[in-house]
Amino acid sequence: MKITEILSQEKPVLSFEVFPPKKESAYETVEQAAVEIARLSPSFMSVTYGAGGGTSQYTADLAACLAKKYGVTSMAHLTCVSSTREHVRGVVERLRENGIENILALRGDLPSDGHVEKDYSHASDLAAELAAMEDFCIGGACYPEGHPESKNKAEDIRYLKEKVDAGCSFLTTQMFFDNNIYYNFLYRVREKGITVPIIPGIMPITRASQVKTACTLAGTNMPERFRNLVDCFGDNPKAMQQAGIAYATDQIIDLIANGIHNIHVYSMNKPEVAAGIQKNLSEIIHD
Numbered sequence: 002m003k004i005t006e007i008l009s010q011e012k013p014v015l016s017f018e019v020f021p022p023k024k025e026s027a028y029e030t031v032e033q034a035a036v037e038i039a040r041l042s043p044s045f046m047s048v049t050y051g052a053g054g055g056t057s058q059y060t061a062d063l064a065a066c067l068a069k070k071y072g073v074t075s076m077a078h079l080t081c082v083s084s085t086r087e088h089v090r091g092v093v094e095r096l097r098e099n100g101i102e103n104i105l106a107l108r109g110d111l112p113s114d115g116h117v118e119k120d121y122s123h124a125s126d127l128a129a130e131l132a133a134m135e136d137f138c139i140g141g142a143c144y145p146e147g148h149p150e151s152k153n154k155a156e157d158i159r160y161l162k163e164k165v166d167a168g169c170s171f172l173t174t175q176m177f178f179d180n181n182i183y184y185n186f187l188y189r190v191r192e193k194g195i196t197v198p199i200i201p202g203i204m205p206i207t208r209a210s211q212v213k214t215a216c217t218l219a220g221t222n223m224p225e226r227f228r229n230l231v232d233c234f235g236d237n238p239k240a241m242q243q244a245g246i247a248y249a250t251d252q253i254i255d256l257i258a259n260g261i262h263n264i265h266v267y268s269m270n271k272p273e274v275a276a277g278i279q280k281n282l283s284e285i286i287h288d
């Protein structure tokens with residue numbers, strides 16, 4: 002099923018994300034975690050794409066496994082800046098052969114050695130190419146706090162509009178820990194004529210070490226309320242997991258109470274985290 006069809010239904014959407022292994026030897030463990038999450042019957046699952054595209058085969062394999070064996074609609078992420086057009090076309094063909102209808106079109110991070118291929122500069126180039134094929138539902142990424150490389154939020158939103166016009170029919174946000182950031186962003190993008198669904202991406206932080214990665218890589222701000230929680234429970238793994246799930250649940254409930262019914266959870270191959278959130282929402286999100 003195409004994700005736009007899922008988003009257009011009246012019922013709330015709860016989707017989960019998994020990431021593929023870096024090495025073949027880890028494939029089975031990752032598949033097992035993904036399958037446990039699939040058994041929770043999420044609205045859809047997305048499978049990320051390894052930086053640089055070297056492990057693209059595992060993204061396609063995992064997305065196909067979730068769809069074929071467990072009947073879960075899946076979406077494959079695809080990055081382009083480090084790939085040739087030929088490589089991208091090969092990945093797309095593999096996705097098509099496996100019946101994957103949904104692709105999150107991404108530029109990908111710029112490699113630290115600065116080496117990029119010349120075929121694509123921005124995610125909008127990839128979105129336009131995929132849109133011309135007509136058989137995929139294409140999503141894109143967006144950044145409520147601004148993409149780390151952009152000069153300012155206004156410029157970022159201008160380019161975001163180009164990406165949507167190129168063919169993205171929905172957007173998923175970078176993680177954020179203060180819902181007001183999302184609400185402000187939504188106001189600004191709607192004002193600029195971006196009308197597609199904007200799915201909030203919620204990251205349950207269940208280990209103190211994840212905080213640093215979120216702040217440095219994604220440029221995400223940590224509200225004081227969240228920092229207090231990490232200060233208090235960061236040294237106690239079980240307490241931190243419980244607190245992280247509770248914080249993410251609280252964010253989701255606030256979003257739903259404010260009329261946002263499509264939620265994507267960065268469940269990071271952790272079935273216990275996905276299950277914890279789903280259980281907390283059992284009376285709020287159900288068929």
Ligand code: FAD
Nearest residue numbers: 049050078107108109110123124142148151157160173175
């Ligand atoms: P773009 O939309 O191309 O934007 C990148 C920057 O270029 C922005 O600053 C934008 O303002 C600017 N820009 C856009 N168009 C133009 C233009 N025409 N001229 C000048 N500047 C322009 N990474 C992975 O490696 N694998 C994944 O699976 C993955 N999944 C992700 C999922 C989500 C929901 C998000 C939010 C991010 C994900 N990422 C993933 C990270 C992503 O690849 C990086 O954030 C990357 O740096 C930007 O990708 P993009 O698709 O947003 O790029």
